[in-house]
Amino acid sequence: MTDVRDATDGRDPELPGLLLRTERDALVPLLRTLPDEAFAMRTCCPGWTVRHVLAHCSAALTRLVEDRFEDGVLSSKANDRDIAERAGWTNAAVVDELERGLTEAGPVVAAAPDGRHDGLALGEWVHAGDVREALGEPGAYAGPALAPALELLASVTRSRGTLPLHADLDDRDDPLLLGAATGEHPPARYLGPASTLVRLYAARPLTGTRYDLAGVKEADLVLFG
Structure with missing residues (x-):
């Protein structure tokens, strides 16, 4: 019988970065192939389209990488503000920012005391699943990551x-x-x-x-x- 992984296991600081990079390599090429109308598809996140989810994800990662991730930054009001700030961007520009964030955030998450940003990395991956599900892609919350x-x-x-x-x-x-x-x-x-x-x-x-x-x-x- 295989031993169950238990609570004595220590945190692996490299794991969030691995997750983000693996998801980057799976999701970004898909996003690059989408027509603009696909970004308007509704997701399971109330009131949010695919573009809204991606803008939220890219903004959160950018704030983290640029050391602007203060308390309350993921509140509903802050999320709406970040999405509104990107309203004039092209879809390609949102994807570009997301790709940079998925690439650069790993070391920042790894260095954070007590793994305080590990949940953010996990949430980014879940939101990638929200996007895949909205687009009708298989394996919404599965895949290589x-x-x-x-x-x-x-x-x-x-x-x-x-x-x-x-x-x-x-x-x-x-x-x-x-x-x-x-x-x-x-x-x-x-x-x-x-x-x-x-x-x-x-x-x-x-x-x-x-x-x-x-x-x-x-x-x-x-x-x-």
């Missing part, structure tokens, strides 16, 4: 002290233990695809998915929406 995304998800849930969950994934050989295994709560159990596990933690639509979850409610797993 899934392996580092799962490892980072486990790390972030441990650092945030979420409820422990033992995940047996259809598309991963090793089981994964998420959350903080403090002994106060027996681990909940999840059985199903890795991409659906991501949807649960990211509060993304679950329509058409199949999974088994025991010992915890879906709402208790949500890291961000």
Whole structure:
């Protein structure tokens, strides 16, 4: 039997950068091929099109790289401001900024004390899934960056002290233990695809998915929406 990865594992500071670069190599070439009308497609993020999501992601990464990532920078008001500031940009310019951010943010995230920006890197990858889903691309929350995304998800849930969950994934050989295994709560159990596990933690639509979850409610797993 393969050992379950547990809460004693230390943070890997290079993991967020690996995730961002891997997603860059998968997503940016797709975005470069899109007609302008595809950027107007609605996503699962309320009120946001593909372009809105990309502008939000690129702005957040730029702020991080330029050391302008203060508290409240990802509030709804700040997000709307960042998107509005890019309203006059071409779609190609938004993609250019996103590519730079995905390339340059890794070392900044790695150097941040206590992994404080690890969740941002994970959120960028989830938003890439939102874009793929809106465009009808396969593997919205999967793809070549899934392996580092799962490892980072486990790390972030441990650092945030979420409820422990033992995940047996259809598309991963090793089981994964998420959350903080403090002994106060027996681990909940999840059985199903890795991409659906991501949807649960990211509060993304679950329509058409199949999974088994025991010992915890879906709402208790949500890291961000």
